[in-house]
Amino acid sequence: MAKDLTCQNEVDMQALEDRHKELEKAWNDLLKEKREFEARIHTLEQQEKQFELKWDMLIRETQKLADDKKQFERKKKFFEHVQVNSEDSYSQTDNIVHGEMFFSGVSTQKALKKRYKELIKIYHPDGESGDTATVAEINREYEDLKTQMN
Incomplete structure (x- = not known):
């Protein structure tokens, strides 16, 4: 057991x-x-x-x-x-296009400078589309906007 x-x-x-x-x-x-x-x-x-x-x-x-x-x-x-x-x-x-049209839509200093350079290439008096009066208008508006953005 x-x-x-x-x-x-x-x-x-x-x-x-x-x-x-x-x-x-x-x-x-x-x-x-x-x-x-x-x-x-x-x-x-x-x-x-x-x-x-x-x-x-x-x-x-x-x-x-x-x-x-x-x-x-x-x-x-x-x-x-x-x-x-x-x-x-x-x-x-x-036939001057006024500056506000040239710089419409530009909101920064960098964009303003870039647009200015592009416009000068297009409208410089030595160029094909050159126009002294338009360049003067571009310069005037560029200076105005540059001082406003500062």
């Missing part, structure tokens, strides 16, 4: 060890699954941040494109006006 008891204890002990191994394996499987789940969450969070950055960049670039379009339209209107006035110069004695 003692032998049977010992065998029974060994069988019970083996069953407990087997059950312990099963539980330990299940625990380790759950931990592994938890780590994989946390890794997926981290990946999704990183993808969400990247999406947010791309979305913000897209919004900024779209706004910049809209601003560039507005600026282009203003320049187009300006150059059409200048072209009409230069075509009419053969029939008019005073």
Whole structure:
């Protein structure tokens, strides 16, 4: 009977060890699954941040494109006006385009200087479209705006 008891204890002990191994394996499987789940969450969070950055960049670039379009339209209107006035110069004695048209849409000192240089290249008296009176008007308006922006 003692032998049977010992065998029974060994069988019970083996069953407990087997059950312990099963539980330990299940625990380790759950931990592994938890780590994989946390890794997926981290990946999704990183993808969400990247999406947010791309979305913000897209919004900024779209706004910049809209601003560039507005600026282009203003320049187009300006150059059409200048072209009409230069075509009419053969029939008019005073074909000066007034300065406010030359510098419309300019809001910074840097943009003002850039526009001034572009206009001087176009209207310098030594050039093809040159006109001394128009250059004088450009210079006058440039100086006025330069002092206003300072």
